[in-house]
Amino acid sequence: MTRWIDIAALDDIPPRGARTVKTAQGCVAVFRTFDDRVFALDDRCPHKGGPLSEGIVHGHAVTCPLHAWVFSLETGRALGEDDGSVATYPARVEQGRVLIDATRLQTWRVA
Amino acid sequence: MKKRLVIVGAGMASGRLIEHLLDAAPDRWDVTLFNAEPRGNYNRLMLSPVLSGEKAYEDIITHDDAFYADRGITCRFGEPVVRIDRAAKVVVTAQGDTPYDRLVIGTGSAPFIIPVAGKALPGVVTYRDLEDTNAMIAASRPGAKAVVIGGGLLGLEAAAGMAARGADVTVIHLMSHLMERQLDPAAGYLLQKDLERRGIRVHCKGATKAILGEDKVEAVLLEDGTVYGADLVCMAVGIRPETRLATDAHLEVNRGVVVDPQMRTADPDVFALGECVEFDGQLFGLVAPLYDQAKVLASVLNGGDAAFRPVQTATKLKVTGVDLFSAGDFADKPGREEIVFRDPGRGIYKRLVLEGDRLIGAVMYGDTADGNWFFQKIKDGADISGERETLIFGPAFAGGVAADPLAAVAALPPEAEICGCNGVCKGQIAAAIDGGATTLQLVRARTKASASCGTCTGLVEQVLALSLGEAFQMPTAQPMCACTDLTHEDVRRLIKAQELKSMPAVLQELGWRTSCGCPSCRPALNFYLLADWPLDYRDDAQSRFVNERLHANIQKDGTFSVVPRMWGGVTNARELRAIADAADKYNVPMVKVTGGQRIDLLGVRKDDLPAMWADLNAAGLVSGHAYSKGLRTVKTCVGTEFCRFGTQDSTGLGVRLEQRLWGSWTPHKVKLAVSGCPRNCAEATCKDVGIVCVESGYQVGVGGAAGMDLQETQRLVAVETEAEAMDVTVAFVQLYREHARYLDRPYKWIRKVGLDWIRSQVLDAEIRAALIARFDLSQSIYQKDPWAEHARPDAARRFRPLADLSLEAAE
């Protein structure tokens, strides 16, 4: 079962940027890309814990601000030479609002 | 006893001669080398990259002082030979007579000056040597108007070089299309379009009637009445062999100094080589045959019996981003057939000219990867009847291999020529690689391949890649990033020339391959746009690295550091108290004094940043920009205020400089220092700009560094007043902002453009005033405290999470 919850207005996130959502287990980064799609990923780089929400967002990818690993926002997988991945969560935009799947947010973390 | 060899002219040809001659017989010759230019051998072909700013003069020196010293060569540079006395066997200079046993004339050519009114006005230059190049560099300040007369190889390289520096360039060409000697009309048209796209105006069928101006050039008047304004005119209409010495010495001279296949003139002890000679009725204007002459002459002088035989040459234009190749004969004549391939969308044009079953000419534009393969077929006179249908698609098709860039090179036979200038074939390069030459530099050192005009560098790298496979890393330095083929320099120029004032405009007009750039081009583009269009462009926070976006330095654990500005390194009890209070209130784990005379509060949480900034702001402290590619710090000593040695108010100057410059964005960080006397307690001589005060005024040095590279500043100028010191500094910083590529510190930029050029800009009163005005205009927008801005509630919100689901999730 999905339970979409309304996080914020799309315009609260700058285009080609990100904001974070706090959860009990850590931060989730919510990205908005050039084409106004949104993606939610753990805000922790698998390399050395860099805050991905602070990276430069390009295309449908983000580059970690600490050592420049690049992650696909769609799959959470590291692109290029590096190996690793970040958990992703369903997110979407509806009438200018950003929705994120709270069940997934919980189950993923509990499991 | 050693024989006395006198060489007149230290040029491309004689330089090569010296190498061959002394490699083979190090002890036979006592060489004296005269040169009219006040310097030794350098790679004349590479003047164009120097002109465009891609290389510095130091990069193109082929023979340095050590080279001559090691070989015991007597250098008489800056000393032209005025006469040859064959009877006495001496050459005559202003210094007197120098005897020879053997004499070599290698005087090259002299540029042709069209005999029009105004040809001798100051501001009219030719394009032959470093002096010409420097004159063009000095005149090519952004917005300056330059007219190039002559649309051949040299003229176009001059035009592209000056345009790269921001000058507004017009090319006037007599014929109906550019480079008519090397290109057919269709390729000439594509070339013209490409140049126009770079902002260069092209006027074909233009005959120059006069050069106008009172006491310096002001304009060029054409026969058809058109007038082009000009601050500089470059005449590049052709060259003629420099034969005056030989003529006066009654040697046989036609158009050039006549030589036999042993390069001997009419006098058995006098030889000649290079562009000044005529052999078999032919003159030579490209280096490949000259190098052959050098080889022959070295052998002859050493007692060998080599003979010179001219070979066909191929032409390439050395303008970054323009690919052009032509070889052989491609005029329309009865009995000839042609095969043409066009792809207008990609700007590609190829034309092959056949006579019977042989390929006799090839012109390629836009994609020249197969040039050498065709050139080989022309030289071999190969029978192509079997592959006629697919010939134009090149070796990739012929061999049935996939069309990747390496395939064309892989398909070349070992005897195919890779480096046309030096006549080096693929097999020789492969042999050198097998022998351990595993880098481009080593291959260049051993075989000379790509050591002259450099256009075959890519091919040599591909041979390396083919031979070494994974072990060879193709250099990626050239294009700005994977999103484009353009270099940083191209992009900076096009942003100005095409007036691109927004990121989407750049991506669209310059054909970016990605939707919105990447982390390497976006910050660079953001800087270029805000530096060039301060009023029109809006700074894009999302195209900045985290530190500049959040105005704090991210640390390895994701916390940040906060550094308040302390003007000139001066603070007081009230500020220190506010800093101490902030450190307590936000549990700052470390307080540290930095090298730039600031206090650094490390380990601050992102959420706390806005509140901490507001607290510090309340005490009058503003952001120290310790995170920016911008003005960082001005470090000072106490100078006349307190020090008994001080000669000027170094502290006051430092404070005033910092107040003037703070908030400006630059290609890389900029640090300054001011010392009150040469004891230099502020360590000014390793800063980007370092001022050392002396009794008589201020010594302004630039281009210091004390990071991974260690570099002392070079003196830009010494001035008498503080106001002048400030002006020069501001103008220097603005020039750096306008011209350097992103992430080049000043010292790297200076290496590329040369301190002389910087002086010619910053020390020219008019240019300096304009630079300062542009800096001040930009400061009117960008000199603002980011802390104050981000501490405001609406902006501060962005530093906090969008939502807090920790309660939800804990249910």
Ligand SMILES: Cc1cc2nc3c(=O)[nH]c(=O)nc-3n(C[C@H](O)[C@H](O)[C@H](O)COP(=O)(O)OP(=O)(O)OC[C@H]3O[C@@H](n4cnc5c(N)ncnc54)[C@H](O)[C@@H]3O)c2cc1C
């Ligand atoms: C900007 C530019 C780009 C070029 N690009 C290419 C290219 O891409 N490919 C190519 O193949 N060729 C190119 N050329 C042509 C190439 O540089 C010449 O063919 C080559 O330099 C000629 O060599 P040289 O030794 O005959 O003469 P130079 O190299 O001209 O040397 C002659 C030297 O003799 C000196 N001299 C003259 N008279 C006297 C005297 N009386 N006493 C003492 N010294 C004297 C001169 O000062 C000069 O230093 C280019 C030329 C220029 C100017």
Ligand code: SF4
């Ligand atoms: S640099 Fe000279 S003036 Fe400045 S503190 Fe040192 S000794 Fe004194």
Ligand code: FES
């Ligand atoms: S922590 Fe992300 S790349 Fe190192």
